[in-house]
Amino acid sequence: MVEIxxxxxxxxxxxxxxxxxxxxxxxxENVAILIANQPIGERPRLFGLYSGRPLKTRGVYxxxxxxxxxxxxxxxxxxHSADLDALRxxxxxxxxxxxxxxxxxxxxxxxxxxxx
Numbered sequence: 818m819v820e821i822x823x824x825x826x827x828x829x830x831x832x833x834x835x836x837x838x839x840x841x842x843x844x845x846e847n848v849a850i851l852i853a854n855q856p857i858g859e860r861p862r863l864f865g866l867y868s869g870r871p872l873k874t875r876g877v878y879x880x881x882x883x884x885x886x887x888x889x890x891x892x893x894x895x896x897h898s899a900d901l902d903a904l905r906x907x908x909x910x911x912x913x914x915x916x917x918x919x920x921x922x923x924x925x926x927x928x929x930x931x932x933x
Contacts, residue, residue, distance in 0.1 A: 819898045826891050827852060833909045841916065844872070847884040848919060850912075854892040864897075865889050865911040873921035887915040 821829070830852060834842070848869070855863060869885025889911060898904035913932045927933040 818896050819900055819904050820895060821891075821901070821904065823852070823891070829905060830889060830908055830912070833905060834912055837909075837912065837916075841913065845916060845919060847882075849884045849886050851886055851888045852891055853888050855890040862893050863890055864894050864907060865915045867915040867918035869919065871921035872919060885919060887912070887919070889915075 830850065834850065866888045867885070868888065889908065894904060894907045894911070898907055910932060914927055917927045917930070917932055922930075924933055
């Protein structure tokens, strides 16, 4: 397990998002990336969660609609990472996985692509 401060984790998430290829994040709009700790005992244990309506199933955003959300669960990622490099890798994979859900990819397809 690796420990990291909230500020350092936020910087890591921002750095990993900024390092994603342009063709992967092009079209990602009105999505908030949040960091939280998943409550102990809540199941299933997740590294991340996309909340919203996938791009391929929606029309256009209307006035006043809240953004979709990608929540990264810091406590679960820390618990399953041996060091900072492993944590950074887990953050990247989780971001890509949840962005995939935003674009409408299901877990089976994300697995085929290596992002599940």
